[in-house]
Amino acid sequence: MKQKEYLKDDTIGALNRHKILAAAEQEFALNGFAGTRVQQIADRAQLPKTNVLYYFKSKEGLYLALLEDILSLWNGQFDEATAEDDPATVLANYIRDKMEISRTRPDASKIFALEIINGAPNLSSFFKDQHASWMKDRVNVIQQWIDAGKLAVKDPYYLLFNIWATSQHYADFSAQITGLRGKPMGSEDYADATQNLVELILVGCGLKVPDVNNS
Known part of the structure; x- marks a missing residue:
């Protein structure tokens, strides 16, 4: 019985965290970090404010998560x-994932773009180091290619x-794209x-573009 109750609670917790993160994504994209209140996120997630703080402790903790x-x-x-x-397959899939x-x-792309544009004031040193470590590792793979x-x-x-600039452009500047094309x-x-x-990118890298079904 206790095992079943634990699993149920764990499932509820995962669902609540997902709802809170989804709500936070919308609120931070609309209002930025400074302009967003925890209560707004709670209202959008349809959960009590105490639930949001239970899972993420603070607005800063939720933002970093x-x-x-x-x-x-x-x-x-x-x-x-x-x-x-194969670099052609890896890069083609990476670009497709980024575009999707x-x-x-x-909203996720816009939040990160705003954070970086403002000088990344809310990113902890640990988080910056973690991202830099990821970048160093990926650069090493590309350098070996x-x-x-x-x-x-x-x-x-x-x-x-x-790759980042061209793929994320479609999210960050969607209003401009819609305005220039006359439709979303x-x-x-x-x-x-x-x-x-x-x-465009693979040919520029001297690679043959793989077939979609084989990449």
Whole structure:
């Protein structure tokens, strides 16, 4: 009986954390960190304010948890890439993942962009070190591809910066895209934009674009 109760409580806890993070993502995107109150997040999540503070202790704690969730979401399969993997397949999948997240989670991208634009005042030193460590590891993999003659790129950092800039543009500047195109982007538009971006970056890296079904 106790085991069943524990599992039930754990499931409820996971569900509540998910609801709170989803609500926080919307509120922080709308109002920024300074302009968001815990009560607003609680109201959107349809939970008592005490529940939000039970799981995340403070607005700062919730914000950092959300930023960590965003980075984890972005990095995805790219975390597991090694020097032995095919760079064309890895990079194509990474770009597609980034574009899909821009389509389905635009608020997440906007939150992170605002934080960085403002000088990353709310990121702890540990969090910054963790992100820098991830970057160093991924740059090392790309550099091994370059050294092996698999990739026609001079600097791994610039490659990653370009992938981030071009894919996250579709989330961060969605209002501009809609205004210039005269309509918002639908799923087919995103599919076309994604393929265009994959081809643009991979060809620029001296790679053959893999077939979607084989990547």
